[in-house]
Amino acid sequence: MILPAPTRVPQRRLPRFGFHPHTERLNGRLAMLGFIALLALEYWLGHGLLAWP
Incomplete structure (x- = not known):
């Protein structure tokens, strides 16, 4: 017995x-x-972000 191919594909x-x-x-x-x-x-500023000179 051959089953028909499904017509709808479930969407995940x-x-x-x-x-x-x-x-x-x-x-x-x-x-x-x-x-x-x-x-x-x-690097661009030359110092850390939290350590202002």
Whole structure:
């Protein structure tokens, strides 16, 4: 007996909140960009961000 191919494909929804691989990866990448920007700013200013001369 041959079964017919399904006509509808279920759509996978991403969760609206909570831990999800996509959001965790995005958060990590943005944190790395922020850290690099902070290092570049400290290099450009010549001192730490919290230690004003």
